[in-house]
Every structure is written in structure tokens, then in C-alpha cells.
Amino acid sequence: MSQEDYSGFMVFAEQHDGVIHPVTFELLGKARELAEKKGSKVYAALLGYNAGSLSSELIYYGADRVYVVDSEKLKVFDVMHYKDAFLKVIEKAKPEAILMGATNTGRTLAPRISAALKTGLTADCTDLFIDEKGNFIQVRPAFSGNIFAHIGTKTKPAMATVRYRTFKAIEKDTSRKGEVEKVEYSGPDDTGYKVLEKIPREKVNISDAEVIVAVGKGLKKKEDLKIIEDLAKLLNATVGASRPLVDDDWISRDHQVGFSGNIVKPKIYIAIGISGSPQHTVGMKDSGIVISINKDPNAPIAEYSDYFIVGDLYEVVPKLIEEIKKKKGT
Ligand SMILES: Cc1cc2nc3c(=O)[nH]c(=O)nc-3n(C[C@H](O)[C@H](O)[C@H](O)COP(=O)(O)OP(=O)(O)OC[C@H]3O[C@@H](n4cnc5c(N)ncnc54)[C@H](O)[C@@H]3O)c2cc1C
Structure with missing residues (x-):
């Protein structure tokens, strides 16, 4: 043919x-x-x-x-x-x-x-x-x-x-x-594979998230993910991450945004301590509103951001949490 x-x-x-x-x-x-x-x-x-x-x-x-x-x-x-x-x-x-x-x-x-x-x-x-x-x-x-x-x-x-x-x-x-x-298919009775049990795992569907709070290497240690999770919870958001955090086993690959992770298009993307490498931005560039928090005013993520907060995430994020809590009356 x-x-x-x-x-x-x-x-x-x-x-x-x-x-x-x-x-x-x-x-x-x-x-x-x-x-x-x-x-x-x-x-x-x-x-x-x-x-x-x-x-x-x-x-x-x-x-x-x-x-x-x-x-x-x-x-x-x-x-x-x-x-x-x-x-x-x-x-x-x-x-x-x-x-x-x-x-x-x-x-x-x-x-x-x-x-x-x-x-x-x-x-x-x-x-x-x-x-x-x-x-x-x-x-x-x-x-x-x-x-x-x-x-x-x-x-x-x-x-x-x-x-x-x-x-x-x-x-x-x-x-x-x-x-x-x-189309008819008969196939062999035994392919050499046998599914013994399906074990469901908790899967994060970050690709469908409407709000994402993503964090990168600006975070100093794994335990500090807690403040990011707190912010995400308040905003009803899904936690995203840059690849180094996944490579360091701080968070599962389901959360990774970018070239070798997930493509996301949320209404709001909050990038905290993320520099904005091409491999990261390829996964989030079509987001609605992008808000970044970074202590480096020249971080490349600025180019993709609608709002860019220059500051230390360890100061900015707790303040944000406090303000949101006040607004929510919680
Ligand atoms: C084949 C390949 C595939 C890849 N795929 C991906 C991918 O899918 N996704 C991905 O993300 N990366 C991917 N990468 C990695 C990518 O090249 C970058 O290394 C990575 O995106 C950088 O992550 P980061 O922005 O968190 O870290 P960094 O580049 O180290 O940036 C950290 C940022 O945090 C800021 N910061 C530091 N401290 C603070 C603070 N206290 N407060 C506020 N800001 C602070 C710094 O100013 C800096 O901008 C890939 C690389 C390769 C080679």
C-alpha cells in the first residue's frame, strides 16, 4: 500500500x-x-x-x-x-x-x-x-x-x-x-499481564484547577510548604510547584507545572518564589491573572505577571493570609 x-x-x-x-x-x-x-x-x-x-x-x-x-x-x-x-x-x-x-x-x-x-x-x-x-x-x-x-x-x-x-x-x-x-477483536486469553487489583490513589487534577497557588525554590525547606497550603486552602486553590521541589521529593509530580509537568490554564495563578524559567512558563503562560511574589524585581516571571509583588515570601504570604482571613471574617 x-x-x-x-x-x-x-x-x-x-x-x-x-x-x-x-x-x-x-x-x-x-x-x-x-x-x-x-x-x-x-x-x-x-x-x-x-x-x-x-x-x-x-x-x-x-x-x-x-x-x-x-x-x-x-x-x-x-x-x-x-x-x-x-x-x-x-x-x-x-x-x-x-x-x-x-x-x-x-x-x-x-x-x-x-x-x-x-x-x-x-x-x-x-x-x-x-x-x-x-x-x-x-x-x-x-x-x-x-x-x-x-x-x-x-x-x-x-x-x-x-x-x-x-x-x-x-x-x-x-x-x-x-x-x-x-471492529471484532478476539485476542489471546493470556497476554502475560494480569490486573490483580486497582488501587485508587489521591490524584491532584491541577490541569482543571481554577485557582493555583504555585511555589518554587524560593521556599527554604519542605516544612514551609505549610504556609503555601494555608494560603491555597483560604483561596480554595490547588497547590502547584516548580520542578526542583518535585525533584527534591517535597511534593508529588501531580503538582508540577511546566514542560515536563502539567499544562495549566487557571483563572488565577499565584507564583511564589518562582523565577519563571522557560520550562516553567510554558506550562502556565495561558493563565488568566498571574500574580507573582518574588524578592528579585528582575525575575523573568515578571514578564508573565499582571501583578508583581517584590518581597520576601516569608513576609508577604503570612500578611496575605492575615488580610484574607480578616476579609473572610475567620
Ligand atoms: C528538560 C527539562 C525540563 C524541565 N521541566 C520543568 C517543568 O516542567 N517545570 C519547572 O518548573 N521546571 C522545569 N525545569 C527546570 C527549570 O529549568 C528551572 O530549573 C526551574 O523551573 C526553576 O524553578 P524555580 O523557579 O522554583 O527555582 P529558581 O530558578 O531557583 O528560582 C527561585 C526564585 O525564588 C526567588 N526567591 C528566593 N527566595 C525568595 C524569597 N524568600 N521570597 C520570594 N522569592 C524568593 C528567587 O528570586 C528566584 O526568582 C526543567 C528543566 C529541564 C532541563
Whole structure:
């Protein structure tokens, strides 16, 4: 089959226990934009057990055709089953490109698919577009985020992963119509994997937070996180952090904002003792109002700030807490 025979953009519709991960809707929105530019179609691959009813949601958010693989073997995320079932869908649809969320699931599955198809995979893309020659181009930070590389993949389908909150989903349109096609999957009884138990962990969903109080290396010791948590609690905010705090094991990676952490777009982002490295700001630059507290008036974060308080966080934060408490009457 020649490379020209591949057409359309396929989104892997990630779902867990019947709930579609919102990155899927964002990817469908981007896939629509790309497909319209190429005059091609948007496909969604929906894998799971009794998950077929989610197809209409995918169509409302931009899919022209949903390939559904419904099998009890896909009830839990066994990567070997998911890989084989997804390969069947890809073989049927022959898309020009496959878009997947850079989630734990996407990051586990995508490399296996790309290895099986002997095709290129570009991870953590920040943009995707069609160039003037009609080529699918993937943009991602390179050299520690100091440049943005534009990557074209020679083999097809091209594969890209994109982090949650990178793109915007299009408006849900319940009048949209699309096709649903079932794909059979039998698969082996034993893949060598066995899910013994699912242990839920407390997960911080910082990407969806409306208010974030983020802290960086301006903090002197782990115990001082308490004042940041106190401020966050008063503001009903989620605590964010720069990477050094995560590397030092002061706080879990779920809280990290930036290039190798999470992309956030809160209404209010308070950056305390954070210098504003390119790797940090790439994750928060689309926030609504940015308020920074830093003792260095020349800290690069100033450029991204609507309000910049020059001062020692150990003096400013307790005062802020006091004032907010007074206002709240607590
Ligand atoms: C491949 C790669 C990926 C990376 N990914 C990320 C990422 O996802 N997220 C991320 O954040 N970083 C990331 N980094 C690290 C990044 O390059 C910076 O090192 C990091 O962002 C700096 O964190 P910081 O601003 O907390 O610390 P610093 O740069 O050390 O800044 C501390 C700031 O606190 C101020 N300060 C000090 N004391 C006080 C005080 N008492 N009161 C008020 N202000 C004070 C200082 O003036 C300074 O501006 C990455 C780096 C690499 C190479």
C-alpha cells in the first residue's frame, strides 16, 4: 500500500470505566481542523467493554466515524490487548495520522503501536498543523524547551501524543451525525499481564484547577510548604510547584507545572518564589491573572505577571493570609 492511500486523522478515544478522558475532545477538535484543511475525515477509535454508547459523544465533538472495539478483554487496560485491538482499527481506517493523549495510558500505548507499525512517534506536541505542501507537521519543544522543533514524519501513519489542556475542544454539537463501525477483536486469553487489583490513589487534577497557588525554590525547606497550603486552602486553590521541589521529593509530580509537568490554564495563578524559567512558563503562560511574589524585581516571571509583588515570601504570604482571613471574617 502506498503512503498516499493513508487519509484522515484518527483520535484514540481514551476512556476509563465508561468516562471519556477530556483530552480526547481536545484532540478531536484539533483533528477536525487538520481534516478540514486536507479535505479528509476524522476518526475515533473507541476501545473498551460495553463502551459503545460513548460513540455519540465522540461524534458530537467532531468525529465523522467511530470505530468501536467491544470486548471483555478490554475491560481493564491490558496494554497487550489494547495494542492488538487498536492495530486492527488502524489497519481498517488507514489514517494519515494518529493523535493520542499524553496521559499515562497514551504514553504506555503509543510507543508500542509505533513500534508495531514501524512508524515515527512525536511525543508531547504543543501544536499540529498542515503546511503549505499539505504535510502534517508536529511541533514540540526541544533542547530543554529553548527551541520549538517542527517535525514531519516520513512513514505513515504519523503518530503524535499531546498533553491535556494543550488544545481546546470544539463546542459540543448534538446535531452532528457520524458513522459507527464495529471492529471484532478476539485476542489471546493470556497476554502475560494480569490486573490483580486497582488501587485508587489521591490524584491532584491541577490541569482543571481554577485557582493555583504555585511555589518554587524560593521556599527554604519542605516544612514551609505549610504556609503555601494555608494560603491555597483560604483561596480554595490547588497547590502547584516548580520542578526542583518535585525533584527534591517535597511534593508529588501531580503538582508540577511546566514542560515536563502539567499544562495549566487557571483563572488565577499565584507564583511564589518562582523565577519563571522557560520550562516553567510554558506550562502556565495561558493563565488568566498571574500574580507573582518574588524578592528579585528582575525575575523573568515578571514578564508573565499582571501583578508583581517584590518581597520576601516569608513576609508577604503570612500578611496575605492575615488580610484574607480578616476579609473572610475567620
Ligand atoms: C528538560 C527539562 C525540563 C524541565 N521541566 C520543568 C517543568 O516542567 N517545570 C519547572 O518548573 N521546571 C522545569 N525545569 C527546570 C527549570 O529549568 C528551572 O530549573 C526551574 O523551573 C526553576 O524553578 P524555580 O523557579 O522554583 O527555582 P529558581 O530558578 O531557583 O528560582 C527561585 C526564585 O525564588 C526567588 N526567591 C528566593 N527566595 C525568595 C524569597 N524568600 N521570597 C520570594 N522569592 C524568593 C528567587 O528570586 C528566584 O526568582 C526543567 C528543566 C529541564 C532541563
